[in-house]
Amino acid sequence: MKIAVIGAGAIGSVIGGLLSKAGEDVTLIGRKPHVDAVNRKGLVLEGECGRIVIKVKAAENLDFKPDLALLTVKAQDVESSVRKMQPFLSSTQIVTMQNGVQSDDQAAGLLGKENIISGVVTFNGQFLEPGKASYSIPFSKTALLIGEPFGNKGNRLQTLSALLNKAIGTDISEDIRAAHWTKLIWNLQTAVPAATGLSYQDSYQYPKVRELTINLLKEGLKVIKAAGIKTADVPGFPMEPIETMAREALPIASTLLKKKAESLGKVPVLGSTLQSIKRGKSTEVDYSNGEIVNLGKKAGIPTPVNSLMVELVHEAETTGKFLTVDELARRSN
Numbered sequence: 001m002k003i004a005v006i007g008a009g010a011i012g013s014v015i016g017g018l019l020s021k022a023g024e025d026v027t028l029i030g031r032k033p034h035v036d037a038v039n040r041k042g043l044v045l046e047g048e049c050g051r052i053v054i055k056v057k058a059a060e061n062l063d064f065k066p067d068l069a070l071l072t073v074k075a076q077d078v079e080s081s082v083r084k085m086q087p088f089l090s091s092t093q094i095v096t097m098q099n100g101v102q103s104d105d106q107a108a109g110l111l112g113k114e115n116i117i118s119g120v121v122t123f124n125g126q127f128l129e130p131g132k133a134s135y136s137i138p139f140s141k142t143a144l145l146i147g148e149p150f151g152n153k154g155n156r157l158q159t160l161s162a163l164l165n166k167a168i169g170t171d172i173s174e175d176i177r178a179a180h181w182t183k184l185i186w187n188l189q190t191a192v193p194a195a196t197g198l199s200y201q202d203s204y205q206y207p208k209v210r211e212l213t214i215n216l217l218k219e220g221l222k223v224i225k226a227a228g229i230k231t232a233d234v235p236g237f238p239m240e241p242i243e244t245m246a247r248e249a250l251p252i253a254s255t256l257l258k259k260k261a262e263s264l265g266k267v268p269v270l271g272s273t274l275q276s277i278k279r280g281k282s283t284e285v286d287y288s289n290g291e292i293v294n295l296g297k298k299a300g301i302p303t304p305v306n307s308l309m310v311e312l313v314h315e316a317e318t319t320g321k322f323l324t325v326d327e328l329a330r331r332s333n
Helices: 011-022 032-041 075-088 105-109 156-164 177-196 207-226 239-247 250-262 271-278 289-299 304-319 326-331
Strands: 003-007 025-029 043-047 052-053 057-059 068-071 093-096 116-120 125-130 133-134 142-147 167-170
Touching: 003 011, 011 025, 011 052, 011 068, 011 133, 011 156, 025 032, 032 057, 052 133, 057 207, 068 075, 093 105, 093 156, 105 116, 105 142, 116 156, 116 177, 125 167, 142 156, 142 177, 156 167, 177 207, 177 239, 177 289, 177 304, 177 326, 207 239, 207 250, 207 289, 207 304, 207 326, 239 250, 239 304, 271 304, 304 326
Parallel strands: 003 025, 003 068, 025 057, 043 133, 068 093, 093 116, 142 167
Antiparallel strands: 043 052, 116 142, 125 133
């Protein structure tokens, strides 16, 4: 089986690299500096399993028809990437792995619903430099959920799960769309490190930042409930802590959030949004916090906190500058 990983940044490189290590025929499709480094020195992965160097093929463009394509580009790049590679993807099984809730429909509009499987990534990956990435959970645990966004397609999920489990812990979701919404609610927080330039661990040392984050989550939860949207527990992203923080008084909720940050460990967790800004790339904020803003407008619910965070993240994208904690507090009042 020929496997193409389209958009081999942090997540794509980790999954594709580990599949190659397991003996699968994998080609990483990515940007030239990363491709050149991988072809020259191999792919370096660092994480709980130690440091490994993997021999894996890499190319800037897809020039063959894969049997399976893992689509790991950012949410804002789905349509353009699929259009560019569409001649090689007809009738190919595609696994979308974006944050947000739009990618399945976007890919299906170009490639057909019958070819789309949806994935929810539950591990943290970080692109360190060309040819090098890291991951932050042991791969004996569930790192990926897969499901059918458009209904049952026989036993293909079982076949795909068996393949992916050679590399990372993979489970099957009975409601993958609900799982995507759960992760979206959790990912509203990624705007906070993106605004401050600090890791989650450092950001949440400040009570003012924790209060802002709690209001951010409460607002998102209120909007999706008003819209009648279902959620489903995702490994590493259970809904119960979000529900509890939304229900409890601020001092209790703030303590819970601080403990959650402390549980992340000593390695700084930046979140995908801040990583994109530091690399000079556009972010997925319009597909996370922006999704809540748009849904709030449809439901007639104000979303001042998420609207502010969309604004602040776009400012950081444009200027490359971050706010101090005091500046963030002033902007949020």
